[in-house]
Amino acid sequence: MFNKNALKNYYAILSGEQKPAYLNLPKEELKKKVETAYAILDSCELCKRKCRVNRNSGEIGVCGVSGLRFNSAFPHFGEESFFVPSYTIFFSGCNFKCVFCQNWIISQKREGQDISVEELSRIMLKANSFKNLNLVGGSPAPFFPWILDALQKTELKVPVVWNSNFFMSEKSMDLLNRVIDVYLSDWKYGNNVCAEKFSAVKNYWGIISRNHKTAFSQTDLVIRHLVLPNHFECCTKKILQEISSSFGEKVVVNLMDQFRPEYKAREYGLNRMLSQEEFQEAVSFSEKLGLNFIT
Numbered sequence: 599m600f601n602k603n604a605l606k607n608y609y610a611i612l613s614g615e616q617k618p619a620y621l622n623l624p625k626e627e628l629k630k631k632v633e634t635a636y637a638i639l640d641s642c643e644l645c646k647r648k649c650r651v652n653r654n655s656g657e658i659g660v661c662g663v664s665g666l667r668f669n670s671a672f673p674h675f676g677e678e679s680f681f682v683p684s685y686t687i688f689f690s691g692c693n694f695k696c697v698f699c700q701n702w703i704i705s706q707k708r709e710g711q712d713i714s715v716e717e718l719s720r721i722m723l724k725a726n727s728f729k730n731l732n733l734v735g736g737s738p739a740p741f742f743p744w745i746l747d748a749l750q751k752t753e754l755k756v757p758v759v760w761n762s763n764f765f766m767s768e769k770s771m772d773l774l775n776r777v778i779d780v781y782l783s784d785w786k787y788g789n790n791v792c793a794e795k796f797s798a799v800k801n802y803w804g805i806i807s808r809n810h811k812t813a814f815s816q817t818d819l820v821i822r823h824l825v826l827p828n829h830f831e832c833c834t835k836k837i838l839q840e841i842s843s844s845f846g847e848k849v850v851v852n853l854m855d856q857f858r859p860e861y862k863a864r865e866y867g868l869n870r871m872l873s874q875e876e877f878q879e880a881v882s883f884s885e886k887l888g889l890n891f892i893t
């Protein structure tokens with residue numbers, strides 16, 4: 599049983615004691631955030647790829663999208679127990695190129711349709727019948743301006759969850775502040791070499807560590823870690839140690855054992871499922887560190 603104190607804002611909103619954070623912002627401040635976010639698209643640096651393409655005039659960067667590209671939205675029952683049922687919006691496109699992505703049709707093929715911000719707002723409203731609004735992809739980062747704009751047009755009663763690979767730029771982290779209620783991160787690698795090999799990103803460790811600290815300073819934080827076969831020493835151990843020293847028990851960690859060699863994983867040496875022993879090693883190490891974790 600995890601310690602619920604790590605999710606104070608989440609539970610306060612669910613119980614009706616608190617409103618979602620963005621509704622507490624003065625209207626002018628939220629409007630300013632929306633304008634600033636759209637302006638970033640002129641030379642895009644919504645994430646740390648910093649492609650500097652003009653997405654407002656149709657150019658595309660690493661994530662492969664210029665406008666608001668939507669795949670699907672539905673109540674999700676496979677998330678952490680405290681989030682379920684979670685009304686999840688999948689955006690098409692991603693700033694990562696993970697060779698083992700289970701959602702590669704969405705993230706890399708970008709299947710879906712272009713929608714308007716008004717349509718996104720109508721979709722978001724459906725979240726009020728569930729426990730939260732869960733923004734995911736691919737990655738929600740390339741769509742942040744439209745997400746913010748749609749929130750501005752939507753009266754939610756439930757927490758807003760930012761479900762992401764955490765490669766946001768400093769500017770995006772600043773704009774996300776006081777908008778997001780729960781950060782749900784996917785901390786994949788414990789070093790830059792594995793990150794570059796499997797997701798084609800540079801400077802991963804510094805960026806991801808910094809963004810976790812920033813997110814933690816803003817609101818509730820839940821950290822997912824998918825344990826990869828043969829990556830305990832270089833990835834799992836490093837990540838768990840960093841979580842322990844930076845946050846202790848004050849965040850929730852979800853250790854995940856469902857790695858499957860999908861998409862291009864086998865070509866990169868990730869050619870088998872995780873063994874029970876490997877997962878148990880991650881669990882035992884989390885216990886030893888006294889982390890607030892679930893599996």
Ligand code: SF4
Pocket residue numbers: 642643644645646647648649650651658659660661662692693739740
């Ligand atoms: S969101 Fe990131 S990957 Fe996409 S164009 Fe902007 S900086 Fe590049």
